[in-house]
Amino acid sequence: MNTSFSSNNHAVTTDSATDAQISLRHISKVFPGRGGWLNKITGQASSDFVAIEDIHLDIEHNTFVSIIGPSGCGKSTLLNIIAGLSSATSGEVIINGEIVDKPGPDRGMVFQSYALMPWMTVQDNIKFAVETVYSKMHVKQQQRVIKENIQLVGLTGAEKKRPHELSGGMRQRVGIARALAINPQILLMDEPFGALDALTRGFLQDEIERIWEQQRKTAIMITHSIDEALLLSDRIVMMTKGPAARIDEVLDVPFPRPRDRNTVENHPAYLKLKKEMEDHLYRETRAVEEAQIKP
C-alpha cells in the first residue's frame, strides 16, 4: 500500500528486524470442565480439557507462517489467543517486546466465515474498520484508504453491494480488504479459504501471494491444505493432535519469492516437504481416529 503510515511502519520493522516480532512463550489453554454437585448428580460433569500445552514459538518480522494440524487440535484456540480474543491459561504472547492480552488494531483478522456485517455494503464494512481504528484521520484520507483497499483485492465496482449479493470468494475478498485497511502489522487468518470451492480458493491464494509480496506483513494462517501452506509460507508449523497439542516440527520453506504455483511445484525441495507434511498429517490424524475408537 502506498499510504504514508505504511511506509513508517516499514521503517520501524527494518530497524528491529533481528528480533522476533511475535513470541509465544509456553502458552497453554485449559477449558475448565463442569464440576459441582449439581452437574455430578445429573451426570453432566466433565473434567478440565487441556487444548494446547506449552506452545513456544518465535516469529520474525515479515514472515508468513502457516499452522497445520489435525482437526480439533487447537489451532483456532491458539490463533484466538494471539488475536487477544481469548486468554491463555498460562504463558504469554509478546508482540514487539510487549505482553498483549487484548485485541488491538496491530493485528488484523480474517475469519473463515467472513464475518461481514450483512446490513453494511462492501464499502461500509471496510469503512467501519477504518473509522474505528483511525477515528482521528481526515475523512478524505479515510475514503482514500477504503478505495485503495477495495482496489487491492479487486472489488472495484462492487462497493455498493451487500454481502448477500456476493459469492463466497468475493465476500472473503471483502474480509481481506477489511483486515488490511487498518494497516495492521500482523495479519491473522483462520482457514480463510476453508469454505470456498477449489477454483476460487486458488484465485484467492494467488491474490494473497501477490498482496503479501507488496506489503510483506507478518502473517499467521491456519490451513488444512498442504499445497496452500507450501505456496504461501516461509515457515510451516505442524501441530500434534489434541488434547494437549504441541508443536511437533517447524519446516522452513526455501522457495524463492515472488512465487507462483508452477515454480513452486518444480522446486527440488517441493516433493520432500510435501511428503514430510503428508506423513505428519497422516500419522496424527490416524492417532486421532484410533483414540476415538478406543473407549
Added chain:
Amino acid sequence: MTVIQQKIINQKSGNKLIDNENVRALLLFLLSLGIFLLFWEVGARMKLFAKGMPTASLTITELWYWVTHPFYNNGPNDLGIGWNLLISLRRVAIGYTLASLIAVPLGILVGISQIAFKAFNPYFQLLKPVSPLAWLPLGLYIFRDSEMTGIFIITIASIWPTLTNTAFGVANVDSDYLDVSKTLGASRWRTIFKVIIPAALPNIISGLRISMGISWLVIVAAEMLLGTGLGYFIWNEWNNLYIPNILVAIFIIGIVGIILDQIFAYLEKLVSFGKQSS
C-alpha cells in the same frame, strides 16, 4: 410433429392465466366467498340461523353506508365509524409508542447485561402472562379517566413482545460480529450502536410487529368498557341489538389489523438482508 407443437402452444397460451398459482388462488377465494355469501343470504332469509340474524345483503348495505358516511357526530352514542376508528387508532398510537420507547432500550440493556437480565427477568416472567384487561380497574382507579386508562392498557399490553424479542436479538448477536468489533478495538458504545443494534434489528422489528397485533386486539376489548372507539361502537350496537353494524365493525377492525401488520411485514423485509427470502 407440427400439429402436436401447435397443440402444445395452443394449450399453453389458452391455460396461461389459469395456470398461474395466484390467479387460481384468487378464483378459489372468490368462489368460496360467493358460496359463503349465498349460504348466508339464503339461510338468513329462511330463518335457519339465530333469531334476528341479518341477511348478507343487509349487512353489505350497512357496510356501504358506514364506509360512505364515516364522519358524523351526533353525540358519543351516535358517532360515525370513521371517528371511532380514529379514536381507537390514536389510543393505540400513543400507548404503543410509549411501550416501544420503554421496551426497546430496556430490551437492549437486558440483552447486553447478564446481571440486568437476571435481576429483571422475574418481573417480566410474572407480568407477561397477565391479561392486559386485568389492569383496567387499576387504571381507572389511578387515572380516573377512560382515555388515559385505554392508553395505559395498550402500553402494558404491548411492552412484553417487543421487550423479550429485543433482549433475545441482542443476546444472540452472532459472535463473529462481536469478534470483528473487538479485534478492531471498537469502544463499547460504538459496538452497541454500529453492531449490536443493527444485528438485532430483525428481532426488534418482529417484536414490534407482535406488539402492534396485540395492541389492536386489546384496544377493542378495552373500549367496550371505556366509551368511544371501535370497541364501544360494537358494545353500543349490542345494546341497540342491531347485529348488522356489529358485523360491519368486525370487518373494519380486521381490515385495519391487516394494514397495520403489513406495514411491519414490509419493515421486516427491509432489514432482513437476504436472511429470509420470503
